[in-house]
Structure formats: structure tokens, C-alpha cells
Amino acid sequence: MKRISMRPSQRWIAAPVLGAAALAVAVQVNAQNPAADAEPAEAAAAATPARPAPLSVAGPVAKSTVERLLLNDATRAGKRIVAIGEHGYVITSDDDAATWQRAAGLRRTMLNKLSFADDKTGWVVGHDGLIAMTRDGGATWKEQRFAPADEEPLLGVYARDAEHAIAVGAYGLYLETADGGATWTDRVLAPEGQEDDRHLNAITAFGGGKLAIVGESGLVKISIDNGLTWTAVTAPYEGSYFGALPIETDGLMVFGLRGQAFVSRDAGATWSAAEGSGPVTLLGGGVGADGAVTLVGSAGSVRISRDAGKTFAPLAPAKIAAFSTALPLDATHALLFGEAGTSVLDLAGAAK
Numbered sequence: 001m002k003r004i005s006m007r008p009s010q011r012w013i014a015a016p017v018l019g020a021a022a023l024a025v026a027v028q029v030n031a032q033n034p035a036a037d038a039e040p041a042e043a044a045a046a047a048t049p050a051r052p053a054p055l056s057v058a059g060p061v062a063k064s065t066v067e068r069l070l071l072n073d074a075t076r077a078g079k080r081i082v083a084i085g086e087h088g089y090v091i092t093s094d095d096d097a098a099t100w101q102r103a104a105g106l107r108r109t110m111l112n113k114l115s116f117a118d119d120k121t122g123w124v125v126g127h128d129g130l131i132a133m134t135r136d137g138g139a140t141w142k143e144q145r146f147a148p149a150d151e152e153p154l155l156g157v158y159a160r161d162a163e164h165a166i167a168v169g170a171y172g173l174y175l176e177t178a179d180g181g182a183t184w185t186d187r188v189l190a191p192e193g194q195e196d197d198r199h200l201n202a203i204t205a206f207g208g209g210k211l212a213i214v215g216e217s218g219l220v221k222i223s224i225d226n227g228l229t230w231t232a233v234t235a236p237y238e239g240s241y242f243g244a245l246p247i248e249t250d251g252l253m254v255f256g257l258r259g260q261a262f263v264s265r266d267a268g269a270t271w272s273a274a275e276g277s278g279p280v281t282l283l284g285g286g287v288g289a290d291g292a293v294t295l296v297g298s299a300g301s302v303r304i305s306r307d308a309g310k311t312f313a314p315l316a317p318a319k320i321a322a323f324s325t326a327l328p329l330d331a332t333h334a335l336l337f338g339e340a341g342t343s344v345l346d347l348a349g350a351a352k
Helices: 040-047 063-068
Strands: 010-015 025-030 059-061 071-077 080-085 090-093 100-102 111-116 122-126 131-134 142-145 154-159 165-169 174-177 200-206 210-215 220-223 241-247 251-256 261-264 282-287 293-297 302-305 323-330 333-338 341-346
Touching: 063 341, 071 323, 071 333, 080 111, 080 122, 080 333, 122 154, 122 165, 165 200, 165 210, 200 251, 210 241, 210 251, 241 282, 251 282, 293 323, 293 333
Parallel strands: 071 111, 111 154, 154 200, 200 241, 282 323
Antiparallel strands: 010 025, 059 100, 071 080, 080 090, 090 100, 111 122, 122 131, 131 142, 154 165, 165 174, 200 210, 210 220, 241 251, 251 261, 282 293, 293 302, 323 333, 333 341
């Protein structure tokens, strides 16, 4: 079934992407023809075929540049750290963030999320419907999809293996591939005959073969068969969720606006509220090897849980900024990413 967007001509997307002066970027989407109200010269320019976009070139990135970057997500590809953000920046580090290299092959588009299936194969998604893939641990990327005319940013991605991946985004956009990204198929998750164009903000795996999608207006969908089928579940909070994390063996944590965070251990049938996670909006986080859960968000908010998400204690980061995610380094340190590049967080000060 073809997905039909019921959006008005203008609508604001509260995307979980950091901005220099706010916890999230508001992307104004205008469904009108961009050349319709333009002056003649502007209309002619809009009708002229665009030149091929310049792509990023591999090379070292200075520490001062990293500190100025807006970084929206980061993960591990084996031991390598891969981070993404504004202007098509993908940066990699093989020495736990002591030095960085810029990846090659990406256009200057805001990149929002990335996911690796193994230490070599991964996907990144971003604005303008961009999808790109790497097969060398993030050093080089090949674009697979770019659809600026659709005005639908992609906000989340999950890589199952080298052939299968799912990308989600604005207005209920859901794309999947079963051939390594050679083709991406648009799929409707709403039941037959129903419309649901709520934004899908994130997708994550948990509990061995289970997947979760979270989004605006309390949206939580669960799959127990690697995305073959999806079921909407009722979450305790009706506001937007911006992220989800696997907790212990079979648990799932969802989090979002106003510091709301909840844990389910039965695939969304029941939920428990996390204590101490609010009140600031939460945008991302990570789980350490010891099971410690770190959540981060706007206004320098950093919180850690050492009891599988039941309770959280605040931490004071070295920088006061909006943070997009946290990547564990060791038992006592995590690497923060956000509107001021990267910084190291000392976890030792939290209640245990």
C-alpha cells in the first residue's frame, strides 16, 4: 500500500537533532513549489539542473574543528568510533577520540543517525531523505538515496546485517532494504484503511530479534520478528519520544520530552517510570559494558543509572551544552557528543 501523507502545506518537524541555540532543530516544511513565488531569475535558477554536489574528502580533522561541530550521533564500528553531524561530516577515531579523520563520499547534508551491522558495514541517514552506506568501517561512504523534493528527513536507522536495514523519518516515512541498499522500499505501518503520519524519531533493536520504533505523540511500535510485522503499544506518556535503548537481556527503555523515561520488560505490555530522569528533554544515551545507562539531553543534562534504568542520578559535564548521545569509553568515563563537538564525562561522581 502506498503511503499517503496528510500533512498541511506547512508543518514543523520537532526532530531530535540538536541546534546551536536549542535542544532540537525545527525544520519548516513547505509543500509548495519552491519556484512558484520566486522572482523570474530565481525561478530560472530553480529550473536549472543542479550541478553534482561536491563530496567530502578524507583527511585529518583538527581538534578545534571537532569542538565547533554539531554532532548528532555516534557509535562503535568494532573498536573505531564513528560520529556524524552537520555539513555531511562523518568523523572516525581509532584512538578513543584522541584524533579524528573525516570520511569521504558524503554531500553537505545534515546527518542524523547511523547504525552498524558489524565492524565494517553500516548506514547513515539524514535530511533530504539521504541514505549512504559504508563497507569499510566508516572511512568511505556511497550514497544510495537522496530525495530533497520529498521534504522528508530521515531520523533513525537500524542495520540488521550487510543486506537488511530499516530507515525511519518524518511523516511516518519507513524504508527497508533486503539487498544491501541497492533498492529501498517505502512501506506503510498504519493498519489498512488508516492514516498515521506521526514522525518516527528512532529505531532500535532489543531482546534478541525484537525492534522498537518511537516517535511523536506517544508513538511506540514493537516488532518481535525483525521488522516483518509491527504492533502499536500504549506507552505511559503521550508526548514525543526521541530515543530508545536496550536494557539488560530483554528490557527496553524509551525517553523524550520533559525527561520522561520508561522501561518495559515485556515488549511494551507494561511500563515502569524511571525516577530522576527529568525534567529536561532527553535526546540520546548509551549502555556501558557494566549495564550502566547514561541519558543526555538539552541544557547540559546528563543522568546515569546503575540499576537498569529504575533510578537516575545527575552528573555535571565539563561543558554545558545540548548533548545528542553518550558513548561509553570505560567503567568510569563516557564520551559526550552534541552541539559543541565531543567531551569526556567522568562517571565516578554519580550515586552507586
